[in-house]
Amino acid sequence: MAKELMGYQGLASAFRNKVESGAWQIAEAIPSEASLAKEYGVAVGTIRQAIAQLADDGVLVKRHGKSTVVSSGLDGQSMLRFFRYQLDGQEQLSPQAKVLDLKEGALDKEMARLTGWSCKSLLKIHRLRMIDGKPLLYETIYLPLPKFKKLASYKPKDFEDLFYPMYAKTCGVAVIKAKDQVRFELMKKPDAKALAMKEGHPAVRVNRIAFDLTGKPVEFRSSVGDAMAFQYSAEVN
Template sequence: MMKLDPHNPIPLHVQLKTILERQINQGYFQDKIPSERELTEQYEVSRTTVREAVSQLVQDGILEKRHGKGTFVSVRPIHEWLGSLSSTTETVKKMGMTPGAELLSHGIVDSPPHLESYIPDKQMYLIKRLRYANDEPLSIETHYYPVDIGEKMARYDIATRPLYEILETELHIQLWEGEQMITGRTLTSEEAELLGVKENHHALLAERYITDIEGTLIEHSTSLYRADLYSFHMKLLRK
């Protein structure tokens, strides 16, 4: 168990807030957090310190107080660490949550203009899915594949099965390198309805290109994430 450092210039309630938030993100508390008395005894601090830490987590939307019942974990945001080629399923599982998917559409479509330099074919295979974390709508994912690859993938359960798993396990395609760009925009009314939020809700847009070991484009995807449920993290090193 991490302990608070009274000699640290960082206030004790901020230290406690950081510890509790880390434990919540790691899935240590699946539902309800310990009571004020329990936290006071565990971390050897005053109730005022505990209340300040918990109040900040409530303000941040990480915790919610229920009258007469205690303090509970709200829907936890999903953190994706940049630098590794991970699927949404893998990221959600690492957060201790249950991933889910709903197939919205799939089939052969005209190639988007911005992919013409990667795929000379005039058509590609589209797979569009709504993704969930603990049954909460999380993102809308749109994947484009070369037609021959997409048609082979469609023979399997593309509705709920991880697409990377189908590519690697069933089709024996080695995903090698990815390039990802992250921007932001507001959702359309249709997108907002799918994600269960109000129109003009802010979203994170991640666009990803994935190639095999020979540099051939295997997948292009765009993912619209609810900004209140998803965040991207990275570690930086100054050289």
């Protein structure tokens, strides 16, 4: 039993290395369970255990009746779970995104402390999320360079509404998990101006660190919105 357990854990590590090295590409199918069992000289059941572990970790995606693929990551909508977006009694809506500006800058000590990054420079992006032209969230996004160098040449209009799928498609970076920290504050002047609100209005700030397939932080995002639109729900069993 212990030998079998070590076997699938060792395979899971080997498969993770294939993803990290690029041998298994984002959104592409991995070899079949039968071929992997033959390659590694183990039972198909052991291969399935290794794949299941990586699926639980968000590295692989098992598709019922189809092949298993390398995860392309989150879709980027999860930040919106903290806010209610409704107009005229309609159901909750998905906002659009508008990049205001982007620029390169040096990595400062505070950002290095928060993320553990050791790069010399960053790409800093300001964007709004809106519904029907009304600003709802003001975001400041930090990306390490040169990992995201392809985006540094983009114009604001070139960015897609959902950033995480864009990261995977353009830069080969799949965001598979994120950690959010929520706090309440009074609206600062730059945030109030961007959101067309009054300085000092109750605000909620969500600071997020996003992680790639290797478990390394690849994005820091600070999002500010109206505290009166904030919502939180949880199920406790």
